[in-house]
Amino acid sequence: MGDFLLLAFIFLAAGVIAVPVASRLGLGSVLGYLLAGIAISPLLSALNVDIISIQHFAEFGVVMMLFLVGLELEPKLLWEMRTKLIGLGGLQVGLTAVAVTAIAMALGQPWSVSLAIGFVLALSSTAIVLQTLNEKGLMKSDGGQSSFSVLLFQDIAVIPILAVLPLLALPEVVELAYMAIEGDAYADDAHHGGDDHGTSLNLIAGLPGWAQMLATLGAIGAVIVVGNVLTRPLFRFIAWARLRELFTAAALMGVTGIALLMTAVGLSPALGTFLAGVVLANSEYRHELESDIDPFRGLLLGLFFITVGASVDFALLAANLGPILAVTFGLMALKAGILFILALIFKIQGSARWLFTLALAQAGEFGFVLLSFTTQNNVIPDAVADQLLLVVALSMLLTPLLFIIFDKVIAPRFSETSAREPDEIEANGGVIIAGHGRFGGIVNRMLRGAGFNTTVLDYSSEQLEMLRTFGFEVFFGDATRPDLLHAAGIESAKMLVICIDDREHITTLAKYMKAHHPNVHVVARAVDRRHVYELYAAGVRDIIRETFDSGVRAGRSAYEALGVHPFEAERLARQFTADDRHAIRQLAEVYREGVPVSENPEYVALAKKLMEERESQMRGGGRGFNTRDERGWVPPGKNDLKAILSEHAERKGE
């Protein structure tokens, strides 16, 4: 117990001290953790700590990260990525492996060892790259997406690589092939806290090939079905307890459960949780899951990076400084070169090309896993493997530096929009305005003009710089990111006005607000009618169609130009607005998310009914909409007069 507390304290303290310093110096959190690891490595070796087993445990952070990445990625988007995933990813792994193998052979290694080294070094570090891309808000950029495609392919490629590597060791070929999916296979080894006896976890190893295939597909199917069908009831069930930590527990349970299931069928747990994430990307619990898992992911990845830093064998490095540095730089240059060529082939433009090239130029944590696997299987001699471990670790250490070069040197040359880091927000306004374009700008001017305090978020840096020079309080950042909203003071805000122009982002933000800040009033911009329904379904009641009012005003001007009296034109416009809002509200009630309106019988019936009402009014009154107020200005009829007179007579008689 005492040991555990001491160890936990050392790791936590190292991170807590090093990361803010690194961030302050603009180095990013990853480098901070890595340096922290290097700093405490003498202490850890004095305490005789098994860094590698801690590293294996910490790698579960990668599994969680892929789950989170999956959550961000709707199935539709994943499908759109398929060319990049297979083409870009496949070529990157293939070409790099071939090139590294060739060089290793040229350096005098046997072909089998060379091929193993090729595979080991072809892979990149999912942990470092995704963590850094997320931190910089570059995940959704072109370069980020391309990088992610390659990383995802690598994650898939690990499975066949694990199968092939034992074949490279000379005798007992067939038995070793089985060991690949069995025994100390990557999956168990990497993701179960250094559980070196994870054999029993792989339940299907003894089955024939077709049954394994079936079990694998079954497991994937189970993840999809459970994610789609059971999440909702499960979360509702949990909600009864009214304990926030239970959501966290359930989220962790889900992720570990999937990891377990995937391991059982010999798949990568990271892949499985990624898939589960994609399945849940459309779910309303997505943000809940995100915020539950995120802290664990962050801590585990931090721990992982610290262990990477701590595992650098400086004695060995000092002894072979020249060759190891040469190999490391050579490897990174080679990988970067291949990536750059691929970026050219796949037409990745501008700063994204450089981001892609520099981000993936390292060897990654899979390298550690594969190296220990290869030494166990006697594919690579220990001496070579130890040096390669250093190369992998060094290349990971250097990656944050490459990101810094990208930030400081390359990105400023291209459009700055995607590369700027979110500003630190200190102002606390009563009203948060998301988006300061043609729409949000008007809202902001109106509110400021009336003396209300606003906080504006926008991710167009040009727009912001211009506004800042005029003394407006505006902040850079993607308003759909919860942490940014938090930073903008959403907890204490009275209101959020959503003025961004991307339809999907508006809806995402509205849903997030409903789920997490139901008490903050939301005014949302809608791009069209259908978007109004979506937002209505998301719980927003203050929905403004972006072009509706100007359309109505144009209609009113047309009335006036056609000789309609201005006041009547005004009333017709008002009535049109009222009728339209009435109709849209009614229709919003029957709209069902994800169902095209033409396939929603309730919607069709109501729309028809409303249309008929409109038509009968047209035939009856000569106008499409009922101008109710006119009765007040039409003189009463003779019957009215009669009634007045007879009542007067009655009163007189009393």
Next chain:
Amino acid sequence: MTRVILYYAHPGQRFSHSNKAMWDEAKKVDGITRVDLYADYPRFNIDIEREQQRLLDHDLIVLQSPLFWYSTPSLVKEWIDLTLEHGFAYGHEGTQLKGKTLLMALTAAGPHDAYSEEGYQRYPLRTFLTPFEQTARLCGMGFASPYVLFGSLRAVEDRRIPPHAEGYRRLLEAYRDDRVDEAAASKLDVVEAEHVNALIKDQSSHG
């Protein structure tokens, strides 16, 4: 020469017979200013400076409207509330309208005899107009006997609209030309079409 401004206030002009006829007839009068209040301010956004200037530029302010619930249509009230500011129309240094005159031209649905103690409206029309009369008085303005069409509901079939509209035109012209016998007019509670002839002095010179 009296500078005349005619404010016409009717929110439902498409449905109007008598007011429309009066307005059309008033358009024939040269040398006066005409304002369709609901056309100028369909969104009730009264331009106060402009309205005060209009008042300064004229001597006789004519307010033509139907009688809605013993008062004018609502925009007139808004116009009064905003335009007749203290410091301009009344109160400390509010002397700008002193000596001017307010003339109301109204159409009432009920017949004349309804506006009496015995009638179903229970009060004479002038009683309902006392807020306007007092408004004018507080601003140092005269309140001329209003020009009224009673029984406007039956006016079309009784063919009373053309003479009423014509009387309106002649009255406006006479006010413009300072030919109204104001002493005689002030003796009447309300002026109707039939009174117009008697109130206009010097008819021959007009032809």
